[in-house]
Amino acid sequence: MARQDSPGKYRNQLLRALAVEDLARLEPHLKSVALALRTPLEQPNRSVADLYFLEEGIASVVVVTTPASKGEVGLVGREGVSGLCVLLGDNRTPHSVYMQLSGKGFRIEADVMRMALEQSTSLRTLFLRYAHSFVLQLSHTAAANVNAPVERRLARWLLMAHDRIGNNEITLTHEFLGLMIGTRRAGVTEAVRALAKRGLIRATRGNILLLDRRGLETQAGRFYGIAEAEYRRLIG
Amino acid sequence: MARQDSPGKYRNQLLRALAVEDLARLEPHLKSVALALRTPLEQPNRSVADLYFLEEGIASVVVVTTPASKGEVGLVGREGVSGLCVLLGDNRTPHSVYMQLSGKGFRIEADVMRMALEQSTSLRTLFLRYAHSFVLQLSHTAAANVNAPVERRLARWLLMAHDRIGNNEITLTHEFLGLMIGTRRAGVTEAVRALAKRGLIRATRGNILLLDRRGLETQAGRFYGIAEAEYRRLIG
DNA sequence: TGCGCTATGTTCGGTTTCGTACCAATATTC
């Protein structure tokens, strides 16, 4: 799963996949930033000023229906970039996007990105492919949300998180996992313990350690894998 | 809701929104086609040969996990076009897309569309905006699927269908509605009857008549409306 | 060390939804 074949200086898969001249276009504008837990990358209905190429950590794309109720619908990690709306030529979105696992990455101004997308066909191609892979992520989340029971959704989420951080350790409370997979905190606790009992993960306070990826994939079933294979075909 | 302000010859909102010179680019290649129930517009993992601008009817975007299990994740009607993957520079998708309500529309070759997207910035802008609105549709479906009970999801689906066909009458069996909103047939029957009892719809065999849009919007809550408002901002 | 905070484990009754089955009503076919 690890893609260490082309060393490069970036861990972000999009930056690594860029053609040399496209990278040269963006590189002068990339600003290294630390991204603490809960840092907002996009706020609902506000103009998106910057995009973030994550190197570590995970950002959640969250649908805010009422100020009280929210639900995660997408993940962004080192496989991608925030600011999907900018890639699609818009400057805002009703979603909220914020760091769910702290990490770091590179910030780039939305305007710079817009200009690059206009000027380079190859760069545009890559980022639109990423947009496509994100669409697949969303659609499989939609399918899983209505067809997969909590335990299966949890397995899927853990696998997706693992792909995006490349680390077996996921530091999150059950409370937040509940937001991610759309269930209440106690439901997460039960599902976590069920997976742990089968030896797929080990759970300690605020922390989940992945022990058996294959087992988790079996658990997640076909809700995990299709979108991921497409990502590899398109970008990886 | 009706956008009859600019008469034009098309009912498809994207064709209507196109700049004159962009429409001129596509128009010679549009072939009028009747689209019968169940006509496939895209098949899983097969190259997409044509895109369809719908004038009437609705197509479902369906995630196929196993040959047995499938679930709808998106709708396309006269507000949009099929072949999202082509708009995003790819030529295939793991999804299945087919007509759920028969209708008609215009077919255009994917290659023609690709060329037009490359050549015209304004045309590309419009279609990427549509892609963005589709992303919002998907994300709100994902949120609704895990947070909204059956009755609410049904109300949402009916509203979305209504927007896309501009006709109060929706011709679908409960069996298929079940596929749409991710529940079993009997569950649909119960939800349909509940909405009918409150005077929001009238149901006859194979047919649902919308009586009270406002009431349905209340029923659907915030799961309906956000994506739709964005569509209007972007395109409508 | 011990206090207090946060996170986890567990339970309970109640609701939703499921799977399934069976019957009734409405088309369709002959």
Next chain:
DNA sequence: GAATATTGGTACGAAACCGAACATAGCGCA
């Protein structure tokens, strides 16, 4: 118009999940 197929209505126990509450455990800090 009778026979057949399709669709809709309803019921049932079982399972999943909910909201809420409360007890326990890990952790930071005074």
